[in-house]
Amino acid sequence: MTNALDAPDPHNAGISETRAERESYLRAGHTLRSWLLTTDHKRIAILYLISVTLFFFIGGAAAALIRADLVTPGGDLLTNEGYNRAFTIHGVIMVWFFLIPSIPTTFGNFLLPLMIGARDVAFPRLNLLSWYIFVIGGLITVYALIAGGVDTGWTFYTPLSSFFANGHVVLVAVAVFIAGFSSILTGLNFIVTVHKLRAPGMTWRHLPLFVWSHYATSLILVLATPVLAITLALIAAERLFGLGIFDPALGGDPLLFQHLFWFYSHPAVYIMVLPAMGVVSELVAASARKPVFGYAFVAGSSIAIAIIGFLVWGHHMFVAGQSMYASTVFSFLSLVVAVPSAIKVYNWTATLHKGRIALDPPFFFAASFIGLFVIGGLTGLALAMLAIDVHVHDTYFVVAHFHYIMVGGTVSAYFGALHYWWPKMIGRKYPLVWGRLSAAAIFFGFNLTFFPQFILGYLGMPRRYHVYDPPFQVLHVLSSAGASILAVAYLMPAFYLFYSLRYGDPAGRNPWGVTGLEWTVPSPPPKHNFMETPIVTELPYDYHVEREGEQ
Amino acid sequence: MSENVQRHEPYRDARQQHEADMMGMYVFLSTEVMLFGGIFLAIFVLRLQHPEAFVEASKRMHVFIGAFNTAVLLTSSLAVAIAVHGARQGAARLSTALFGGAAGLGVVFLGLKALEYRKEYEDGLLPVVSDPGRFSSPIEHLFMNLYLVATALHATHLAIGILLLAGLAWRIGRGNLKLPERAIVVVICGLYWHFVDVVWVFLYPVLYLAR
Numbered sequence: 001m002t003n004a005l006d007a008p009d010p011h012n013a014g015i016s017e018t019r020a021e022r023e024s025y026l027r028a029g030h031t032l033r034s035w036l037l038t039t040d041h042k043r044i045a046i047l048y049l050i051s052v053t054l055f056f057f058i059g060g061a062a063a064a065l066i067r068a069d070l071v072t073p074g075g076d077l078l079t080n081e082g083y084n085r086a087f088t089i090h091g092v093i094m095v096w097f098f099l100i101p102s103i104p105t106t107f108g109n110f111l112l113p114l115m116i117g118a119r120d121v122a123f124p125r126l127n128l129l130s131w132y133i134f135v136i137g138g139l140i141t142v143y144a145l146i147a148g149g150v151d152t153g154w155t156f157y158t159p160l161s162s163f164f165a166n167g168h169v170v171l172v173a174v175a176v177f178i179a180g181f182s183s184i185l186t187g188l189n190f191i192v193t194v195h196k197l198r199a200p201g202m203t204w205r206h207l208p209l210f211v212w213s214h215y216a217t218s219l220i221l222v223l224a225t226p227v228l229a230i231t232l233a234l235i236a237a238e239r240l241f242g243l244g245i246f247d248p249a250l251g252g253d254p255l256l257f258q259h260l261f262w263f264y265s266h267p268a269v270y271i272m273v274l275p276a277m278g279v280v281s282e283l284v285a286a287s288a289r290k291p292v293f294g295y296a297f298v299a300g301s302s303i304a305i306a307i308i309g310f311l312v313w314g315h316h317m318f319v320a321g322q323s324m325y326a327s328t329v330f331s332f333l334s335l336v337v338a339v340p341s342a343i344k345v346y347n348w349t350a351t352l353h354k355g356r357i358a359l360d361p362p363f364f365f366a367a368s369f370i371g372l373f374v375i376g377g378l379t380g381l382a383l384a385m386l387a388i389d390v391h392v393h394d395t396y397f398v399v400a401h402f403h404y405i406m407v408g409g410t411v412s413a414y415f416g417a418l419h420y421w422w423p424k425m426i427g428r429k430y431p432l433v434w435g436r437l438s439a440a441a442i443f444f445g446f447n448l449t450f451f452p453q454f455i456l457g458y459l460g461m462p463r464r465y466h467v468y469d470p471p472f473q474v475l476h477v478l479s480s481a482g483a484s485i486l487a488v489a490y491l492m493p494a495f496y497l498f499y500s501l502r503y504g505d506p507a508g509r510n511p512w513g514v515t516g517l518e519w520t521v522p523s524p525p526p527k528h529n530f531m532e533t534p535i536v537t538e539l540p541y542d543y544h545v546e547r548e549g550e551q
Numbered sequence: 552m553s554e555n556v557q558r559h560e561p562y563r564d565a566r567q568q569h570e571a572d573m574m575g576m577y578v579f580l581s582t583e584v585m586l587f588g589g590i591f592l593a594i595f596v597l598r599l600q601h602p603e604a605f606v607e608a609s610k611r612m613h614v615f616i617g618a619f620n621t622a623v624l625l626t627s628s629l630a631v632a633i634a635v636h637g638a639r640q641g642a643a644r645l646s647t648a649l650f651g652g653a654a655g656l657g658v659v660f661l662g663l664k665a666l667e668y669r670k671e672y673e674d675g676l677l678p679v680v681s682d683p684g685r686f687s688s689p690i691e692h693l694f695m696n697l698y699l700v701a702t703a704l705h706a707t708h709l710a711i712g713i714l715l716l717a718g719l720a721w722r723i724g725r726g727n728l729k730l731p732e733r734a735i736v737v738v739i740c741g742l743y744w745h746f747v748d749v750v751w752v753f754l755y756p757v758l759y760l761a762r
Contacts, residue, residue, distance in 0.1 A: 039560070123575060184582050197562075243696045244692065253596060256593065
């Protein structure tokens with residue numbers, strides 16, 4: 001293997017003469033065309049970064065409407081129909097056009113090849129195609145939103161979606177169907193990239209944990225998304241010509257829809273959170289300047305989550321009329337899937353233990369993730385218990401639980417990744433103090449928004465209602481106040497990151513002084529990533545750990 | 552692997568690229584398995600919930616058209632297998648002829664499928680266009696709906712496959728696809744064709760032979 005690499009490679013001779021000649025990927029072309037027709041994984045990551053940010057703010061605007069309406073017990077701001085449409089579009093946009101693509105398509109695309117020592121992903125043109133498919137799906141969704149929206153909730157439950165809903169159900173189903181193929185292509189690309197494009201010496205034991213978690217995510221993307229695609233196609237057929245498979249009048253079964261939908265949509269939760277866990281593993285090791293404690297367990301737990309995550313979907317249907325025996329099994333498996341998540345949390349904490357922690361923005365976001373994920377995870381265990389779930393099912397308790405995982409967890413990790421790798425992606429540093437401030441503001445705003453919702457749900461406030469009993473108002477006002485802080489906090493990074501584009505100091509190769517192949521190349525990286533294919537000899541997170549008395 | 556294979560950006564050598572292409576195709580086919588898996592699940596659930604009515608509905612299918620179509624597709628797969636083998640050896644003329652023939656068999660399949668839909672329309676059994684009142688039971692209506700969705704999805708895949716094979720025959724015949732250097736393209740299209748075939752091999756007994 002090494003001999004083959006030492007030999008001159010005729011293909012590379014033309015493009016790697018001197019370092020000075022090499023340009024960064026950002027300057028490898030200035031026209032719009034050079035961006036829209038690029039096959040460079042780093043440029044595609046930037047395209048995705050811009051588009052998912054856009055969708056994040058569209059989904060956020062819908063959330064703002066919801067929270068504003070909930071300040072008062074009456075339906076003052078939105079009509080009943082309007083409220084249903086607002087939370088549906090919030091869910092559809094946030095789930096499929098922000099949370100699922102967010103970390104994999106931006107940071108995964110940018111970093112996966114850099115981290116394993118490759119020049120690009122396995123199928124660069126397919127990568128670009130996946131962005132176009134994503135954008136087409138997003139545009140159709142936005143069109144449906146302007147044309148009047150949908151009121152089924154993001155879950156498209158039958159028979160509401162098939163017979164009773166008045167909105168553009170088919171249009172949105174088509175949009176999500178299309179966007180699904182973007183997910184599939186990204187997952188396919190990552191799997192093949194990790195298997196076939198690792199640099200010499202980059203064994204599976206040498207992979208950064210970010211890569212492991214993206215590999216696990218990709219497995220779910222390619223195996224679960226097609227099931228969503230066929231389910232949405234069946235919904236469209238049901239609505240357009242009365243297919244009947246979910247309609248009891250023809251002998252169909254409405255519960256079958258829920259099985260098919262959650263067979264995708266529960267693993268989809270892990271599509272959202274596994275990449276975030278990968279980010280946190282990197283951030284924790286970098287902040288503590290220590291090797292990740294129990295590397296093999298953290299890596300293996302990603303795969304375990306991907307596999308067990310496929311077997312827990314029934315916990316969404318405890319009160320839907322599913323067999324009691326099935327519910328018991330799903331309840332047990334839902335407790336089992338918490339084990340690998342717990343392994344990760346313990347190992348991150350153990351990594352931080354006795355580390356020399358750098359109190360930089362990446363650490364703030366990683367710490368936010370761990371804290372909020374623990375709360376979200378523990379309440380998830382409570383929800384997995386059959387007896388408790390019967391009481392809090394479809395209440396704000398559930399809403400708070402999954403927002404702690406998806407927003408408190410995934411969005412914190414997304415911002416953490418942005419703050420950690422921004423100097424690598426753009427080549428400029430941003431003011432750290434502002435990064436710390438926005439991390440703190442996001443943490444505070446988030447908890448103020450969603451912690452009252454646990455209490456609301458426990459007291460019996462059902463989800464998806466906008467007219468409620470006046471005694472609930474105090475908690476709703478607290479939650480809406482938190483949401484307004486959260487909105488400002490989410491906008492803050494936009495300002496100082498844009499500022500850094502022009503006024504930031506050059507970052508240099510390795511501004512944080514950390515390990516990892518991506519930090520060995522210039523910032524921003526050159527178009528072809530590596531001048532010579534790196535040969536990996538060191539394990540990941542190879543920090544020198546000072547022991548007591550060693551100083 | 553031949554040395555003068557066209558090599559794309561991220562790859563160190565032709566062997567690595569070949570392995571990546573093959574793996575990419577298998578991963579893609581696994582997504583297709585999951586896609587059709589949803590349809591098969593719906594069919595099985597229907598059968599489990601309404602065993603007798605399901606069998607009654609299945610008995611009204613045109614078993615012989617389906618059987619003949621199965622034979623047509625299996626023959627086409629044999630042709631594709633030989634054509635791929637030939638392409639690896641550089642036998643361009645053999646490959647052209649066999650891919651053209653296989654695409655032709657695919658067209659025969661679609662023609663027979665259309666004929667079958669027409670017969671079902673005449674029997675008043677084709678959903679969407681037929682009068683729902685003519686179905687003997689709701690389950691038969693549902694069965695025919697699922698039959699239409701499943702076979703239409705399969706036919707769409709087959710039509711894509713026909714375009715792929717016809718395109719291959721055209722490119723190999725004109726010398727635009729160098730063999731055996733670019734045999735990977737042929738192998739991958741062949742895998743797709745076999746997959747579409749295998750889907751039918753499962754659809755046929757599930758829909759036509761339920762007894």
